[in-house]
Amino acid sequence: MRRPKSKQFREKKRLSEVQEIELIESWVEFGKPQPGSNPLSLPPLPSGAPIGRIDENTFSAYAGSKKFDQLPLSQKTKDGLREAKYTKMTDIQRASLPHALCGRDILGAAKTGSGKTLAFIIPVLEKLYRARWGPEDGVGSIIISPTRELAGQLFEVLKSVGKHHTFSAGLLIGGRKDVDEEKEHVNDLNILVCTPGRLLQHMDETPNFDCSQLQVLVLDEADRILDVGFKKALNAIVSQIPKHRQTLLFSATQTKSVQDLARLSLKDPEYVSVHEESVTATPNRLHQTAMIVPLDQKLDMLWSFIKAHLNSRILVFLSSCKQVRFVFEAFKKLRPGIPLKCLHGRMKQEKRMGIYSEFCEKRSVLFSTDVASRGLDFNKAVDWVVQVDCPEDVAAYIHRVGRTARYLSGGRSVLFLMPSETKMLEKLQEKKIPIQLIKANTKRLQPVSTLLAALLVKSDELRDLACRAFITYLRSIHIQRDKEVFDVMKLPIEEYSASLGLPMTPKIRFLKQKIRGKKVSGEYSLREESYDKEENLFQLPRESIFTRKLEDDEVDKVFLLTKETPHEEQDKATEIGDFSATRVLKKKKLKINVHRPVGTRVVFDDEGNTLPPLATLADVKSGDDSVQLDKDTVSKRYVEMREELKQHDKEDKLLDRERRKEKRMKQKMKLKRGRKEEEDDEREEDLSGSDGEATRNRANKRSKKYFDSDSDDAERRRDKDKLAIKADSISLAEQEELALKLLSSMHS
Ligand SMILES: Nc1ncnc2c1ncn2[C@@H]1O[C@H](COP(=O)(O)OP(=O)(O)OP(=O)(O)O)[C@@H](O)[C@H]1O
Numbered sequence: 178m179r180r181p182k183s184k185q186f187r188e189k190k191r192l193s194e195v196q197e198i199e200l201i202e203s204w205v206e207f208g209k210p211q212p213g214s215n216p217l218s219l220p221p222l223p224s225g226a227p228i229g230r231i232d233e234n235t236f237s238a239y240a241g242s243k244k245f246d247q248l249p250l251s252q253k254t255k256d257g258l259r260e261a262k263y264t265k266m267t268d269i270q271r272a273s274l275p276h277a278l279c280g281r282d283i284l285g286a287a288k289t290g291s292g293k294t295l296a297f298i299i300p301v302l303e304k305l306y307r308a309r310w311g312p313e314d315g316v317g318s319i320i321i322s323p324t325r326e327l328a329g330q331l332f333e334v335l336k337s338v339g340k341h342h343t344f345s346a347g348l349l350i351g352g353r354k355d356v357d358e359e360k361e362h363v364n365d366l367n368i369l370v371c372t373p374g375r376l377l378q379h380m381d382e383t384p385n386f387d388c389s390q391l392q393v394l395v396l397d398e399a400d401r402i403l404d405v406g407f408k409k410a411l412n413a414i415v416s417q418i419p420k421h422r423q424t425l426l427f428s429a430t431q432t433k434s435v436q437d438l439a440r441l442s443l444k445d446p447e448y449v450s451v452h453e454e455s456v457t458a459t460p461n462r463l464h465q466t467a468m469i470v471p472l473d474q475k476l477d478m479l480w481s482f483i484k485a486h487l488n489s490r491i492l493v494f495l496s497s498c499k500q501v502r503f504v505f506e507a508f509k510k511l512r513p514g515i516p517l518k519c520l521h522g523r524m525k526q527e528k529r530m531g532i533y534s535e536f537c538e539k540r541s542v543l544f545s546t547d548v549a550s551r552g553l554d555f556n557k558a559v560d561w562v563v564q565v566d567c568p569e570d571v572a573a574y575i576h577r578v579g580r581t582a583r584y585l586s587g588g589r590s591v592l593f594l595m596p597s598e599t600k601m602l603e604k605l606q607e608k609k610i611p612i613q614l615i616k617a618n619t620k621r622l623q624p625v626s627t628l629l630a631a632l633l634v635k636s637d638e639l640r641d642l643a644c645r646a647f648i649t650y651l652r653s654i655h656i657q658r659d660k661e662v663f664d665v666m667k668l669p670i671e672e673y674s675a676s677l678g679l680p681m682t683p684k685i686r687f688l689k690q691k692i693r694g695k696k697v698s699g700e701y702s703l704r705e706e707s708y709d710k711e712e713n714l715f716q717l718p719r720e721s722i723f724t725r726k727l728e729d730d731e732v733d734k735v736f737l738l739t740k741e742t743p744h745e746e747q748d749k750a751t752e753i754g755d756f757s758a759t760r761v762l763k764k765k766k767l768k769i770n771v772h773r774p775v776g777t778r779v780v781f782d783d784e785g786n787t788l789p790p791l792a793t794l795a796d797v798k799s800g801d802d803s804v805q806l807d808k809d810t811v812s813k814r815y816v817e818m819r820e821e822l823k824q825h826d827k828e829d830k831l832l833d834r835e836r837r838k839e840k841r842m843k844q845k846m847k848l849k850r851g852r853k854e855e856e857d858d859e860r861e862e863d864l865s866g867s868d869g870e871a872t873r874n875r876a877n878k879r880s881k882k883y884f885d886s887d888s889d890d891a892e893r894r895r896d897k898d899k900l901a902i903k904a905d906s907i908s909l910a911e912q913e914e915l916a917l918k919l920l921s922s923m924h925s
Pocket residue numbers: 262263264265266267270287288289290291292293294295428429551552553554556557579580583584
């Protein structure tokens with residue numbers, strides 16, 4: 178009785194889905210906004226007006242509507258939105274959803290915290306729903322995020338809004354152990370939320386990974402994903418997905434570079450930039466300040482700031498992982514009276530995720546690199562964003578401060594600028610950022626450097642961290658592109674070193690070139706990054722500087738430097754010979770010409786031009802000045818060459834035989850010496866009464882080693898053994914002779 182009922186139910190459900198899809202499609206088609214129009218400028222539906230189908234061929238207008246309910250969306254999406262408490266649309270959602278729902282490519286820009294995530298999650302769900310996408314259809318949508326945390330957050334939004342849909346979705350991010358398990362399931366997923374690296378890994382490694390039916394590609398933080406740091410990965414990804422698809426790009430700092438967009442083959446994209454006309458580029462409820470803080474007072478200022486805001490949730494940005502680690506570890510030891518946390522790209526993924534969610538829950542201070550600067554929505558409850566180190570450009574500033582004042586909440590930010598970085602203030606103001614320069618109350622400044630110095634004396638580890646932080650900070654300034662703002666030569670290096678609590682100023686090799694001709698106190702060495710060899714106070718392993726893996730944020734900078742800096746900067750970098758970027762520049766890739774037939778050789782003249790093969794050997798000028806070869810000379814030369822080769826071959830073989838003989842003899846001698854020592858030991862142990870078990874073990878071991886290390890011809894082995902035993906009682910000359918005999922017996 179039950180079965181037919183459920184079948185009937187399923188059939189009814191299927192029919193109602195089909196009908197719903199037909200209705201949505203007609204509705205979407207009916208109310209399509211004009212390409213290039215801004216739905217925000219259209220009048221909203223009057224309250225109480227009918228929604229959806231009005232009569233046979235008429236539907237309510239949806240471009241201009243203010244509520245999700247008024248949009249041509251599936252009931253499943255509407256239910257998901259309602260349950261997640263989303264009813265009214267934000268400006269970016271109002272402006273972009275009507276275009277996105279009719280399948281257009283979108284280039285969306287809106288301030289941080291303005292709701293861009295839903296502006297792409299909803300179209301993804303709707304597109305697949307309307308296509309009746311099912312498990313057997315494979316990957317229908319890919320959402321790419323630049324960081325793992327952000328991908329995780331997007332996945333959560335997708336899960337909550339899409340909870341009534343039946344699509345399968347997966348979070349594919351690096352740093353997780355279960356990549357093999359992922360590989361088994363990835364082909365069953367309909368929506369992938371991923372970072373570029375992990376997606377590419379699946380494209381390369383997962384058998385039968387197939388995106389050929391992809392319907393929607395989304396790039397969140399699109400400008401970041403399109404910049405040079407991700408260029409290769411993105412190009413590789415794009416080359417493996419179909420060109421015919423919908424593409425949605427969103428960011429608070431959008432790219433409009435034609436080149437970038439061409440790479441993604443966008444089709445007449447809609448530029449939806451809701452805050453372009455806005456007086457400010459940052460959220461209105463964000464109160465932004467800047468303070469001039471000399472480099473050597475930054476930590477004092479930060480410490481004092483934290484002590485003065487013990488009941489807040491504070492996000493602190495520093496320029497590198499090393500900086501983050503040092504400040505976190507040192508301040509933790511000084512116990513400021515508020516929980517401290519740190520987040521950077523070199524932490525294990527689970528830990529990163531844990532820290533991220535803990536910070537969302539409790540009041541605390543989170544020290545972070547730019548890994549937390551984009552997209553993260555810390556429960557809308559960050560009170561303060563403190564930028565201890567100046568951001569690399571205006572876009573980075575906007576994203577960092579955007580971690581507070583999200584959606585309808587307020588927030589505050591403070592930027593520490595060194596006297597040499599004041600140009601940044603002008604740049605920010607030029608880009609419509611209402612930032613106010615305030616004076617620090619130096620009377621309330623609580624100096625921390627003496628406390629740090631005391632800590633560093635006690636802890637080698639902390640001293641090491643301080644050294645690394647010192648160097649990476651200077652390097653980060655040194656590699657910055659914007660030389661109007663960042664000038665490493667203007668920094669009070671010794672004072673800075675003292676402010677970290679370091680007893681001596683570490684030597685910095687990359688500064689030597691810069692200070693040539695300029696008298697700067699302290700001595701800098703170009704070649705070594707050791708700090709004081711005599712006293713051996715702060716010796717770092719060479720590996721740590723020269724061969725370590727670059728950190729997430731450093732890699733980005735290095736990429737930027739190699740690809741985008743003006744030639745002058747690149748030259749400087751090459752000349753200084755300091756960091757990996759320089760080595761990357763120097764390292765020329767050898768290209769293999771796959772079209773050249775196997776066995777042919779390319780000959781170059783003095784100017785580096787290619788010549789025809791054998792041209793140098795037998796060129797004969799013909800009347801018309803073209804080069805022709807004398808065939809007789811060439812074939813004679815070939816005969817000679819063959820003879821030469823044969824001769825060389827003979828000599829090589831002889832030499833090789835000699836070498837092998839010698840090597841074997843050395844091995845035999847070593848073996849015999851070893852055995853003699855063992856037997857001497859045995860004898861000694863026997864004399865001193867050691868147990869038989871040990872002796873047996875040793876004998877076993879020896880026979881195993883013997884078996885493993887030589888030929889498995891038992892006969893020969895026995896002979897050799899006999900010889901070896903005999904060798905113990907004879908002179909060195911005799912031993913050599915015996916070994917030679919043995920070798921010749923082996924070769925015969
Ligand atoms: N329509 C809405 N109604 C209520 N809250 C919303 C709505 N849309 C988004 N939000 C909330 O606003 C906050 C910010 O949204 P979201 O993270 O999408 O911003 P964003 O524009 O992507 O920010 P960023 O540029 O920093 O990535 C989130 O907490 C989200 O839940």
